[in-house]
Amino acid sequence: MRRTSFEDMNCSLAQCLEVVGEWWTLLIVRDALFGVTRFDDFHARLGIARNVLTQRLEHLIEHGVLTREPYQDNPVRYDYRLTPKGRSLWLVVTAMRQWGDEWAAPDGPPVQTVHTTCGNLATVEPVCSECGEHIAPRDLCPVLGPGAKDPSLLPSR
Numbered sequence: 001m002r003r004t005s006f007e008d009m010n011c012s013l014a015q016c017l018e019v020v021g022e023w024w025t026l027l028i029v030r031d032a033l034f035g036v037t038r039f040d041d042f043h044a045r046l047g048i049a050r051n052v053l054t055q056r057l058e059h060l061i062e063h064g065v066l067t068r069e070p071y072q073d074n075p076v077r078y079d080y081r082l083t084p085k086g087r088s089l090w091l092v093v094t095a096m097r098q099w100g101d102e103w104a105a106p107d108g109p110p111v112q113t114v115h116t117t118c119g120n121l122a123t124v125e126p127v128c129s130e131c132g133e134h135i136a137p138r139d140l141c142p143v144l145g146p147g148a149k150d151p152s153l154l155p156s157r
Helices: 011-021 025-033 038-048 050-062 088-104
Strands: 066-072 077-082
Touching: 011 025, 011 088, 025 038, 025 077, 025 088, 038 050, 038 077, 050 066, 050 077
Parallel strands: none
Antiparallel strands: 066 077
């Protein structure tokens, strides 16, 4: 069953979900971030039905998250590679993984990340792009941006 489209919603989060909001999509992106590029490898790692995988890959290509590059001619086979747009989903995937580690992994994280520069386990923490201070939701105040079409996007105060 096709869900309702967010295409006409003036909200960046809704537009992101329009591209990566289907169940399997971020798992495909996760594996691509880990270096998986081949259809059969995505299929084997995820256990996803081949037709669903095909649909999700086509969707990601259509939206500029992946490119398809032939690596074999007879029969034609493709590598699926992240574009800069796709690689920028790293922060989204990392935030969701860290949330899962904290709230949905009672035996501890199934995968951890090591910062290759210092060699220590690392988590990604939000900091202000201007002053470098750590930030939490309570430290932020939404204001209308240049793309706002509807002032009701902001909560009433």
